[in-house]
Amino acid sequence: MRLFSTLRNTFIFCIISGFLLAGCTRITSTELGGGLIPPIDGVLTKDTILDVTTDTYEELDSVRIYKSDVHVLGAITNDPIFGRTSASMYFEVTPPVFPFAIPGNKDSIVVDSAVLVLSYKGFYGDSMQPLRLTVSEISQSTRLQRNYSYPVNYPAVNPISLAGPLASPVTIDIRRLGDSVKNRYENAKNQIRIRLRNDVAQRFIKTYDSTNAYKSDSLFKTYFAGFALTVDQSAPANALLNINLGDTNTKFALYYSSSSTGATKRDTAVAYFSFNTLTSGDANFVTRNRAGSQVANYVNNTSTPRSDSMVYVQAAPGTFVRIRIPGLASLSNRIIHRAELIAEQIPDDANLLTIDQQMSPPRYLLLSVFKPTTNAKYNVPNDYTFSQEGPNINDFGGRLFYKTTQGYNRVASYTFNLSRYVQGIVSRKDTSHLLQLSAPVNDSLFYTNPYPQVTAPALYYLNPSVGNDPAMGRVRLGGGTHSRFRMRLRLVFSRI
Structure with a gap:
């Protein structure tokens, strides 16, 4: 009987000790991790x-987006918690060299089209709502300051005015921006392509040449101050796009055909202008309401x-x-x-x-x-x-x-x-x-x-x-x- 009592007490002691030891060896959880934390026992x-x-x-404080950063373009018109957002972009493009001329005999050049191509790097918001974009020309009265980083949240400090649209407004389906583009000049994807008016193409392909606008960089900016991209704030929209100006997917493409030798065979060619991250001016304004x-x-x-x-x-x-x-x-x-x-x-x-x-x-x-x-x-x-x-x-x-x-x-x-x-x-x-x-x-x-x-x-x-x-x-x-x-x-x- 005494042996049974001793065994029973020993068994109870072991159970109680086990609970105490279990409580003392519990490692507390942490949101971050990164090392062991001593057990929380309520005593030690x-x-x-x-x-x-x-x-x-x-x-x-002033916030700035630099030339090598992705730029933001779009509008958020329905966010009941944080309100409305609008984002517009302004930038210069330049020919590959100065002086520059469209190859071929000028009288033989036939204008095809001018297309602004933007490198799309993703979106934020609702891709189901399209964006209605307008491409305009920057006014000569507010040419971009090339060595200046514009404050993103203070467009009123350095306002940029517009000389007028270069194309009719275009509706962008965000869901299709990842589609591939395949033609004889392009095998790419993640591009936004906006065709400009025929008179704009005529201006850059036939009117401008190495004797006027394309003679030098400083002269070119007096003829063309750059592109402005804005989004219709009245149309339903709830997304911001990421645009990379510095990679090869962003360019101003001029399509034309010419015959410099007088031969009857003609073929369409393309000349590309680009944004130079070292010398081109740019501004990206983001307004919160x-x-x-x-x-x-x-x-x-x-x-x-x-x-x-x-x-x-x-x-x-x-x-x-x-x-x-x-x-x-x-x-x-x-x-x-x-x-x-x-x-x-x-x-x-x-x-x-x-x-x-x-x-x-x-x-x-x-x-x-x-x-x-x-x-x-x-x-x-x-x-x-x-x-x-x-x-x-x-x-x-x-x-x-x-x-x-x-x-x-x-x-x-x-x-x-x-x-x-x-x-x-x-x-x-x-x-x-x-x-x-x-x-x-x-x-x-x-x-x-x-x-x-x-x-x-x-x-x-x-x-x-x-x-x-x-x-x-x-x-x-x-x-x-x-x-x-x-x-x-x-x-x-x-x-x-």
């Missing part, structure tokens, strides 16, 4: 959530912070969010195993399968420190670092990923690793900064090396390969007071 290791306060602001949209009710136009339940991030030129974490500065010293800022999309139930899918979130968000005294962005100390390979985005976070949460199968999410930043605050009493969440395109921030090799801030640049394509990407996130998709800082820590 704990986790907690710190509240954040959040505000949405409008991007007022948020009147009547949801975001208009949340943009903070004052210097007084507030805590909104919903916040809005839109790729530049767009909107961004400023984040404060009031509880950080008063935290006692402790070992920080993981500190994660978690941001989640608030799905648009009314448009879940339409606009919410078409207007996809930015592929990358940048979390930075904002200093009002210098009105500039800085890297998050100790966590956001640069190397020869670029920023440590995989470790720091910011890339878009989707997860299942709150009854939704696909919620856009962004997570940032702030472990070393928070450790510096609680251990060394480093400054708890005002943070800023944005969707960068061409952007910059001041960078300081991690502790203890802290250096003076140096300016670093981010380009679209790191961030986002211009104007493409927007997301409504839960703010610090949202009931279901609350933005929050999660801490996994141990007491010292």
